Amino acid sequence: MEYRRLGSTGLTVSEICFGTATFGWHTDEQEAHRMLDRFVEAGGSFVDTADYYSSWARGSYAGRSEEIIGTWLHATGRRHEIVLATKVCSPVGPLPYDRGLSRRHIMDAVNNSLRRLQTDFIDLYQAHSMDNSTPIEETMRAFDDLVRQGKVRYLGCSNYTPWRLCKALWTSDRLGLARYECIQPYYNLIDRREFEQEKADLVREEGLGVIPYSPQAMGFLTGKHRGSTQAPDDSRGSIDRRMQGYFTERNFALLDEMESIGAAHGRSMAQVSLGWLLSNPLITAPIVGARTWDQLEESVAAAGFRLSPEEKRKLDTLSAWEDVK
Numbered sequence: 001m002e003y004r005r006l007g008s009t010g011l012t013v014s015e016i017c018f019g020t021a022t023f024g025w026h027t028d029e030q031e032a033h034r035m036l037d038r039f040v041e042a043g044g045s046f047v048d049t050a051d052y053y054s055s056w057a058r059g060s061y062a063g064r065s066e067e068i069i070g071t072w073l074h075a076t077g078r079r080h081e082i083v084l085a086t087k088v089c090s091p092v093g094p095l096p097y098d099r100g101l102s103r104r105h106i107m108d109a110v111n112n113s114l115r116r117l118q119t120d121f122i123d124l125y126q127a128h129s130m131d132n133s134t135p136i137e138e139t140m141r142a143f144d145d146l147v148r149q150g151k152v153r154y155l156g157c158s159n160y161t162p163w164r165l166c167k168a169l170w171t172s173d174r175l176g177l178a179r180y181e182c183i184q185p186y187y188n189l190i191d192r193r194e195f196e197q198e199k200a201d202l203v204r205e206e207g208l209g210v211i212p213y214s215p216q217a218m219g220f221l222t223g224k225h226r227g228s229t230q231a232p233d234d235s236r237g238s239i240d241r242r243m244q245g246y247f248t249e250r251n252f253a254l255l256d257e258m259e260s261i262g263a264a265h266g267r268s269m270a271q272v273s274l275g276w277l278l279s280n281p282l283i284t285a286p287i288v289g290a291r292t293w294d295q296l297e298e299s300v301a302a303a304g305f306r307l308s309p310e311e312k313r314k315l316d317t318l319s320a321w322e323d324v325k
């Protein structure tokens with residue numbers, strides 16, 4: 001496993017990040033613990049969750065993913081081997097105080113995450129999305145207090161528009177507060193526009209880390225949905241409406257090219273999708289999802305895999321967003 005520096009910080013992370021939104025949904029506690037064991041044995045350190053996971057799943061609730069990680073940390077004593085990332089902002093209960101980025105909710109949420117995770121600190125605490133109804137100064141001051149208290153080591157954000165991200169960075173700078181050191185955007189070979197058009201220049205300019213989510217386009221880039229017109233019920237892809245737009249001739253042609261590049265390296269299409277991201281120096285670590293160790297093992301084995309410039313150019317051309325209306 002190769003390690004990379006998270007943006008401009010001194011923190012290094014495994015270049016494959018294990019995303020745990022399947023915990024308490026497609027993945028029960030026993031399998032989740034097995035996956036965490038093997039991930040660490042394979043050299044992985046970077047684990048991503050959120051207080052909101054996996055609230056959408058039948059029989060589950062917000063905080064279940066964190067709980068499952070917490071019981072594993074408690075049972076194994078491996079906290080020091082893990083860089084633990086979680087998030088706040090999405091609804092975790094019915095009250096107006098159970099969501100957002102107010103000081104009130106951030107202070108409650110961090111204590112609940114620490115309790116469920118059975119740890120004294122969170123390595124990377126991320127705003128899950130924007131909360132434009134809370135003044136940015138309030139949010140950044142609350143986050144900064146958590147860093148000073150030692151509950152949180154670094155800050156990050158996800159799903160921010162560029163102007164809001166820029167304003168957050170400016171606010172931290174102006175007030176001398178801890179800043180967002182990395183972003184978590186939706187970014188993969190199918191959907192490149194959001195990151196490349198809006199955020200890549202800002203990331204480069206500010207030296208931010210980038211940990212893209214859905215790097216395998218929720219399973220589509222593994223090639224397993226070829227020949228279908230939609231993701232099967234109860235798959236990862238079935239709960240996100242973005243997936244409905246994936247089943248196009250253009251994207252199937254992209255899969256064909258990925259398959260042929262993979263064949264030349266003895267690599268799967270899932271690994272090519274990760275290799276494409278890992279070949280981009282702006283990317284710190286893709287956050288891979290998996291329901292079983294078998295799936296995760298394939299992703300972990302993509303560590304160290306890089307495309308040649310010619311292979312990358314071919315995939316860039318087939319997935320170019322500039323000419324898509």
Ligand SMILES: NC(=O)c1ccc[n+]([C@@H]2O[C@H](COP(=O)([O-])OP(=O)(O)OC[C@H]3O[C@@H](n4cnc5c(N)ncnc54)[C@H](OP(=O)(O)O)[C@@H]3O)[C@@H](O)[C@H]2O)c1
Pocket residue numbers: 018019020021022026048049128158159184212213214215216217218219220222224234235236237270287288289290291294295296298299
């Ligand atoms: N910040 C945010 O708003 C946000 C949003 C979404 C996700 N995330 C984070 O990013 C993580 C990953 O997101 P994602 O699940 O969308 O990532 P992904 O890596 O693009 O997709 C993972 C899914 O693809 C399928 N898959 C993975 N490996 C496979 C293999 N080798 N063969 C066949 N199928 C395979 C599995 O789904 P099936 O088996 O069900 O098909 C798996 O759950 C999450 O766990 C979470 O930590 C963050």
